[in-house]
Amino acid sequence: MYLSLYRRYRPQTFQDVTGQNTAVEVVRRAVSRGNVGHAYLFSGPRGCGKTTVARLFAKAVNCSDRGKGGEPCNVCDSCRSISEGNSLDVVEIDGASNNRVDEIRDLKTHVGLASFSSPYKVYIVDEVHMLSIGAFNALLKTLEEPPESVLFILATTEPFKVPVTIRSRCQHIPFHSIGLEDMVSRLRYVTELEKVKCDDDSLWEIARQADGGLRDGLSLLEQAMAVQDDGVDLSVVERLVGGGSHGELCRWLDGFHERGEMGTLKDLEGMFLRGASVERVLDGLYVIFRNLWIASRWGEKGIDALGLSPWESRFLTRTVGRWNEPFLRDMMELTSSLMPQGRRGLRQDVLIGILMTRLVPSETPSSIKSPTVEPPNEEPVSAKPAPVSVPASDGEDPPLWSRFGDIPHIVSALAFCAISRSDDEMEVVVSPERVFCFELLSGERNAYIMQSVLNEDGWEGRVVFRCGDRERVYEPLSAPSSQELPLEVDREDQRETVKEVKSTDVSKTEDIEVPDGDDGLLRALQVVRSQTSGEVLYLRKDEEIEKEDEIDGD
Ligand SMILES: [Zn+2]
Numbered sequence: 001m002y003l004s005l006y007r008r009y010r011p012q013t014f015q016d017v018t019g020q021n022t023a024v025e026v027v028r029r030a031v032s033r034g035n036v037g038h039a040y041l042f043s044g045p046r047g048c049g050k051t052t053v054a055r056l057f058a059k060a061v062n063c064s065d066r067g068k069g070g071e072p073c074n075v076c077d078s079c080r081s082i083s084e085g086n087s088l089d090v091v092e093i094d095g096a097s098n099n100r101v102d103e104i105r106d107l108k109t110h111v112g113l114a115s116f117s118s119p120y121k122v123y124i125v126d127e128v129h130m131l132s133i134g135a136f137n138a139l140l141k142t143l144e145e146p147p148e149s150v151l152f153i154l155a156t157t158e159p160f161k162v163p164v165t166i167r168s169r170c171q172h173i174p175f176h177s178i179g180l181e182d183m184v185s186r187l188r189y190v191t192e193l194e195k196v197k198c199d200d201d202s203l204w205e206i207a208r209q210a211d212g213g214l215r216d217g218l219s220l221l222e223q224a225m226a227v228q229d230d231g232v233d234l235s236v237v238e239r240l241v242g243g244g245s246h247g248e249l250c251r252w253l254d255g256f257h258e259r260g261e262m263g264t265l266k267d268l269e270g271m272f273l274r275g276a277s278v279e280r281v282l283d284g285l286y287v288i289f290r291n292l293w294i295a296s297r298w299g300e301k302g303i304d305a306l307g308l309s310p311w312e313s314r315f316l317t318r319t320v321g322r323w324n325e326p327f328l329r330d331m332m333e334l335t336s337s338l339m340p341q342g343r344r345g346l347r348q349d350v351l352i353g354i355l356m357t358r359l360v361p362s363e364t365p366s367s368i369k370s371p372t373v374e375p376p377n378e379e380p381v382s383a384k385p386a387p388v389s390v391p392a393s394d395g396e397d398p399p400l401w402s403r404f405g406d407i408p409h410i411v412s413a414l415a416f417c418a419i420s421r422s423d424d425e426m427e428v429v430v431s432p433e434r435v436f437c438f439e440l441l442s443g444e445r446n447a448y449i450m451q452s453v454l455n456e457d458g459w460e461g462r463v464v465f466r467c468g469d470r471e472r473v474y475e476p477l478s479a480p481s482s483q484e485l486p487l488e489v490d491r492e493d494q495r496e497t498v499k500e501v502k503s504t505d506v507s508k509t510e511d512i513e514v515p516d517g518d519d520g521l522l523r524a525l526q527v528v529r530s531q532t533s534g535e536v537l538y539l540r541k542d543e544e545i546e547k548e549d550e551i552d553g554d
Contacts, residue, residue, distance in 0.1 A: 006218040009190050010052055012083070013071050017056070018214055019182035020049050023173050027053060031060045031070035036120070037171050039143055039152040041128075043159035044175025047213030050155040053175075054124045057153060058082055058090045062118040078118050089118040095127040095156075104131070104138035111142055111150055121150050128154040129161035136163050143169045177212025180204070181307050186214060187221055197231030198224075201247065204309035205237045208246045244276025249284045250315050253359075257322060261360050265436075268355065272348045279342040281351065286335040293328035295320040334358060350409075353436035357412035396421070403453055410446060413437040423461065424476075426454070430467040438467035447474045 011017045014024050023042070030036050040057075042050040059072035059082045066072065072079050081087040093107070107123070115121040125131075131139065143152065143166065154170060156162055178186075184200075184207045191198040202224065210217030223240055224232040238245045248271060255264045271281065294302040295316040303316050338346060338354070400419050404410040416434040420427050430438040440446060442465035451463055455477060462479075465472045 004219065005190060005194075005222045006215050009193075009218065011049075011056070012074050014053075014056055014060075014069070015071065017049055017053060018186040019178035020053065020175055023175050024053060026171075026173055027057050027060075028070040031057070031066070036061055036151060038146040038150065039154065039170040041159065041162065041167060041170035041172045042153060042155045042175060043172065044157070045177050045212050046157050047210075047215030047217075048175050048178055049214065050175050051124065051126055054153040054155055055082065055090075058087075058120075058122040058124065058151070061120045061122065061151060062087075062089065087118070088116045089120070090122045090124070092124045092126065095125050096130040098135075104135040108138060108142050111147060115149060119149060122153065123150070124153045124155065126155050127157070128166075129156045129158045136166060140165055140169075178214050179212075179307075180207050183207040183210060183212075183214060183217055184309075187217055190218065190221065191232070194225070196225055199233055200309055201234045201311050202232050202237045204312070205234060205241065205245055205247055209237075209241050242275030243271035243273065244280045244284060246284055246287070247311075249281065249288055250312065253285075253288060254315070254319060256359060261356070264359075265352070265356055268352055272352075277342075278346050278348055278351050279339070282335050282339050282342045285355075286332060286339070289328050289331040289335060291316055292320055292323055293325065293332060296323060296325050296328060331358065349436070350440060353440040354409045354412055357409075357415055357434075357437055357440075400426075403457070404450065407449065407453075409440065410450065413440045417441070421459075421461070423459075425461050426463045428463065428465045430465065432468035435467055438465060438470065441465060442467075442472040444474075447472070448477075451477050 014028050017024050023044075027040075042054060044050055056072065059074075059079050060066060060070050062078040062082070063072040064076045064078060074080070074083065078087065078089075082090050091110070093103075098104075111121070111123070125139075140163075146152070152170070154162070154166070159167065159172070159174075184203045187203045187206060188198075191203075198221075206217055206220050206224070209220060220237070220240065221232070224236050227236050227240070234247060238248060252264060252267050252271070255267060259267070291303075291306055291308070291312070294306060298305070300317070303313050306313075308316070334354070338351070342351075400421060401411055401414040404414065414428075414437075416431060416437045418429045428441060430441070441450070447463060447465070451474060454460075460476045460478055462476055463474045
């Protein structure tokens with residue numbers, strides 16, 4: 001029978017467990033000193049070794065020939081039957097699939113019976129947080145008056161979902177994500193025993209993708225081993241992982257200085273096409289900027305302290321001189337501030353726009369000129385280049401863009417625009433090469449944000465965005481609506497529908513009759529979609545949700 005790598009290399013002794021020294025030490029001491037409690041709660045991320053240690057615990061308490069430090073012998077009848085999974089005294093229950101009260105009641109009856117041949121009867125309940133309330137109550141009764149010689153080991157990835165009444169009756173042992181170096185050395189150990197050629201860079205990439213879970217790491221390694229007969233290399237791993245791997249992001253940043261802006265823009269789009277997610281790119285870039293920042297601040301010592309692959313250490317040493325510290329700190333702040341938006345579905349093209357505007361060194365586009373450009377100040381050139389994008393002067397004091405200082409993506413995009421403002425109109429001109437800035441700024445939501453901010457200063461004019469022959473116009477927020485809106489909206493949210501007008505093709509929007517009911521709503525949404533570039537949010541009233549909940553509850 002074929003066994004997966006994870007099962008084949010499941011540790012058979014405490015000493016063999018990777019990266020969980022503290023948790024393992026607590027368990028070993030309990031066993032070797034003979035003061036084993038009735039119930040333990042193992043918590044920690046998935047695939048980090050909770051069930052493995054639980055089984056070793058079960059083996060150790062029942063072993064008839066325990067070694068030094070509470071290690072099971074793996075030879076006696078009890079150890080062997082547990083290893084083979086046919087011990088009658090060690091019961092594994094999956095909380096996710098056995099969460100009904102009846103099953104836990106069966107357990108209660110079962111618990112009352114004496115053990116067959118071992119000192120302890122051990123119940124390992126995996127994913128215990130998935131049990132229903134009824135099942136928890138039944139379990140609680142058992143934990144309150146546990147029969148002699150019964151050991152409960154509850155394992156969970158989400159300890160805060162386990163009722164406090166249960167938690168308080170258990171010894172809680174937290175497990176942690178497995179560190180990169182520990183993970184890499186375990187993966188290397190497995191490849192050596194499997195006699196598979198696998199370079200360090202591949203192992204590091206696998207370890208990063210596994211995100212602290214050895215089970216995920218070994219399963220990715222196994223897939224990579226299956227792709228090629230003659231060993232595993234980085235290109236295979238990156239193909240399996242999809243776009244946005246750590247190595248790819250490092251090379252992408254590197255490329256800014258070698259491949260030029262258009263090349264890097266294409267590369268980033270390519271990563272998304274190959275399956276990178278916004279979250280993965282943000283997480284990955286944050287880690288790289290943090291490492292660069294540490295390298296920039298503390299040099300070689302900092303790099304050593306990070307514990308990185310030889311390739312990445314070389315990457316940091318080679319490229320750190322291109323960045324300055326404040327810029328790296330800015331980028332850490334930017335990427336971390338975007339992470340919540342990434343989880344809520346930040347669009348890929350918006351992220352591309354934000355990153356490109358921040359990373360591309362700013363210069364005033366030659367094809368357009370702001371009407372009020374001031375002569376550039378002659379400043380001494382600093383030793384390190386400062387690629388931070390700061391918008392050009394817009395003739396106001398303080399400069400107009402500084403009003404949006406706490407909205408990083410707007411300031412970043414404005415860096416490539418010529419802005420001018422009169423009493424009743426603000427004009428934002430974007431160079432045609434920076435069409436992503438135009439898309440970003442002139443989207444309805446961002447235009448609304450800009451208008452609202454300026455309204456707070458008492459300025460209420462229309463805003464015009466131009467890029468080549470494209471133009472988007474937003475009337476003042478207070479302007480009366482020129483068209484009957486098809487949806488009932490709050491007075492505050494009501495604003496004029498915005499049309500995108502191309503100077504070569506001015507299409508007239510037709511009047512569309514909107515029927516009532518669900519069809520009407522869908523039709524109305526289509527009308528809104530056809531006339532704006534914004535997103536449509538569907539707001540429901542609280543009573544409506546309550547009503548649906550009642551129906552669901554029945
Ligand atoms: Zn044994």
